[in-house]
Amino acid sequence: MKRDQSTHPPKAYRNLDFLASREARTIRLLAEYLEPEERFERYHVEDTVVFFGSARAEKKRPMTKEGGKNRLDAYYDDAEELAYRITEWSKGLSSSKRRFIVCSGGGPGIMQAANEGASRAAGVSVGLGISLPFEQGVNEFVSRELAFEFHYFFMRKFWFVYLAKALAIFPGGFGTFDELFEVLTLMQTGKSSRPRPIVLYGAEFWENVVDWDLLVEWGTISKEDLDLIRICGSVDEAFDHLTSRLTALHDL
Numbered sequence: 001m002k003r004d005q006s007t008h009p010p011k012a013y014r015n016l017d018f019l020a021s022r023e024a025r026t027i028r029l030l031a032e033y034l035e036p037e038e039r040f041e042r043y044h045v046e047d048t049v050v051f052f053g054s055a056r057a058e059k060k061r062p063m064t065k066e067g068g069k070n071r072l073d074a075y076y077d078d079a080e081e082l083a084y085r086i087t088e089w090s091k092g093l094s095s096s097k098r099r100f101i102v103c104s105g106g107g108p109g110i111m112q113a114a115n116e117g118a119s120r121a122a123g124v125s126v127g128l129g130i131s132l133p134f135e136q137g138v139n140e141f142v143s144r145e146l147a148f149e150f151h152y153f154f155m156r157k158f159w160f161v162y163l164a165k166a167l168a169i170f171p172g173g174f175g176t177f178d179e180l181f182e183v184l185t186l187m188q189t190g191k192s193s194r195p196r197p198i199v200l201y202g203a204e205f206w207e208n209v210v211d212w213d214l215l216v217e218w219g220t221i222s223k224e225d226l227d228l229i230r231i232c233g234s235v236d237e238a239f240d241h242l243t244s245r246l247t248a249l250h251d252l
Contacts, residue, residue, distance in 0.1 A: 032152055051113075052169045052180060053201075054075075054176060058073050059076045059080075083117025083125075086118075091123060098250055102123070104126070104142075106139060107129065126143070126148075129149045131149060137149070165194075165196055169199065169201065170201045170202060171205040196249075197246065199238045199241060201232055
């Protein structure tokens with residue numbers, strides 16, 4: 001049977017079956033690099049303050065039998081407040097060259113708290129989401145034009161680190177530890193030579209789940225490596241440290 005000459009076969013870049021195939025993986029990787037790059041340039045996003053932390057923290061949860069909130073939930077409010085204050089501070093900078101934008105993984109928990117805080121300050125914020133079976137898309141507080149959904153973890157991590165001028169790491173699980181230690185490794189080894197303040201928020205958590213001094217004692221890290229982090233126990237302390245370091249590093 002002769003093919004109708006008026007019917008054109010699909011172009012390769014519009015062939016969804018091909019684009020979803022193993023052979024087109026390189027194209028998909030490039031898309032997760034180039035599309036965010038174009039959007040960040042369009043909306044003038046160059047400097048971010050990245051928030052990492054547990055997706056399991058909740059803003060409102062029923063009281064426990066002991067009469068208090070889940071201990072993880074208290075950090076939701078602190079993350080929201082810190083993101084709010086950083087956004088307010090950034091909007092008040094006299095320099096038009098710098099605009100520090102809150103960025104999170106776009107999901108629930110601490111990520112949502114960060115985006116909510118930026119939204120409360122009438123600021124834009126970034127959400128670098130990832131397709132996972134147990135997370136339902138990007139949270140409602142991410143600015144619509146800066147909401148992303150990644151397939152590849154390493155491309156998502158690239159965009160976390162590439163634009164980050166500071167990081168605030170709240171209590172979290174495997175994902176939070178993965179993100180934290182990857183950033184620390186990049187900075188320790190000089191693969192990311194740009195100095196950036198890193199706050200580990202929640203002294204009761206970070207001083208117990210990781211024995212930082214023991215790592216030095218065993219010789220697995222140098223004492224100087226501990227200068228890469230600052231453990232903070234309050235919003236005031238974290239805010240003052242982040243803003244003073246950003247001011248010094250970027251001549252604000």
